Amino acid sequence: MENMNPSCKTLFVHNTLTTVSDVEAAHQWSDKVYWATCANANLYIENRLPRYSDFMERGATLCVGTDSLSSNWQLSILEEIKTIQRYQSEIASEELLRWATYNGAKALGYEDQIGSLEEGKSPGVLWIECEVVKETFDLNSVTALKRLI
DSSP states (O other): TTTTTTSEEEEEEOOOTOOHHHHHHHHHHOOOOEEEEEEHHHHHHHSOOOOOOHHHTTTTTEEEEOOOOOSSOOOOHHHHHHHHHEEEEOOOHHHHHHHIIIIHHTTTTTTTSSSOTTTEEEEEOOEEEEEEEETTTEEEEEEEEEOOO
16 A cells, blocks of 8 residues: 555455455555445355455445456346345345445545435436345345336
């Protein structure tokens, strides 16, 4: 990091070997650090996932990506967050949706245009139908997905 500019946004990707001290060092270095996870690519390449709790407990801004078809079975953000929830079910669906929407838009510098439902923005809107299991919103029980806007 000594060769990087801390005033620029920095996006760290994959992070399966990132330690708690790595997260803390990055956040001491800059407040413009984002952590992108591509869960299915991580499983495809290394058969492992980051310990998301290590990032969350330190207030890290996580976002979701897909990587590419050279290291993934499909390019679907919904499938990425379903995979995260399948393997680390303690992460709430609402949190994962924030990673996939607002946090991703913020990491890429588009938070003024997309990523949340606010006046003046033009986000896409999806209708997600899923079964309610134990009164929780579980994205692994999605029965239908439709783009509204």
